[in-house]
Amino acid sequence: MVNIIRNPVSYCEDLENLMVSIKNSESFSHTSWSIAELQVLRVHIRNHYRIQQQGICAYCRQRVSLQSAANCHVEHIAPKSKYPQFMFEPKNLCVACADCNEIKKEQETLGEEPDPICNGNDRVLYPRAASSFYIVHPHFDDYDEHIEIFNGHYVDKTEKGHFTIGACKLNRRLRAFGWEETLISEPELNCLMTDFLGADDAIVKNEKLQSIKRALVKVS
Ligand SMILES: [Zn+2]
Numbered sequence: 001m002v003n004i005i006r007n008p009v010s011y012c013e014d015l016e017n018l019m020v021s022i023k024n025s026e027s028f029s030h031t032s033w034s035i036a037e038l039q040v041l042r043v044h045i046r047n048h049y050r051i052q053q054q055g056i057c058a059y060c061r062q063r064v065s066l067q068s069a070a071n072c073h074v075e076h077i078a079p080k081s082k083y084p085q086f087m088f089e090p091k092n093l094c095v096a097c098a099d100c101n102e103i104k105k106e107q108e109t110l111g112e113e114p115d116p117i118c119n120g121n122d123r124v125l126y127p128r129a130a131s132s133f134y135i136v137h138p139h140f141d142d143y144d145e146h147i148e149i150f151n152g153h154y155v156d157k158t159e160k161g162h163f164t165i166g167a168c169k170l171n172r173r174l175r176a177f178g179w180e181e182t183l184i185s186e187p188e189l190n191c192l193m194t195d196f197l198g199a200d201d202a203i204v205k206n207e208k209l210q211s212i213k214r215a216l217v218k219v220s
Contacts, residue, residue, distance in 0.1 A: 008090030
């Protein structure tokens with residue numbers, strides 16, 4: 001799994017010219033992103049990051065669609081509503097699943113978007129340091145250093161991990177559906193067996209046996 005995106009998207013001359021003309025137009029705003037003229041650019045960016053990220057969402061690490069744009073959104077890490085100047089900035093872009101992208105977007109609409117950049121939204125140059133961002137930045141941060149995924153549960157290891165889990169509501173499936181049933185691993189089963197064999201009290205022994213049964217039912 002890709003921990004950091006190593007190759008930001010690049011643009012051919014035609015796309016560069018297109019971006020310049022859109023940015024220089026009087027009506028340019030963050031909503032310009034959706035105009036029909038930019039379809040070719042959006043496809044280019046989506047395809048690039050879909051491959052770079054090996055079909056995995058930058059935030060929840062679940063699969064994004066390999067075919068459809070519907071579950072493979074182009075994500076602006078610093079939101080384009082606050083930072084329209086970074087709309088086409090390669091290092092501000094990645095792909096995210098529909099849920100992560102929508103949840104971030106929803107927060108923007110409510111005006112509760114946690115600001116991912118510390119120093120206001122009037123900067124001209126895109127920040128180059130991971131420390132400038134509150135969020136686990138897919139171009140700058142090693143995901144595994146910040147977030148551990150355990151049986152579908154997202155656990156923060158750092159402040160950035162904590163922020164990202166909150167901003168994208170990464171534990172949304174756990175909240176909605178509870179723990180996902182997962183296959184028991186060999187070491188876990190060994191552990192249960194050792195407990196069972198080591199128990200000398202009949203009641204405890206029976207409890208351990210029930211645990212093993214439940215674990216094996218999950219496997220089958
Ligand atoms: Zn996601």
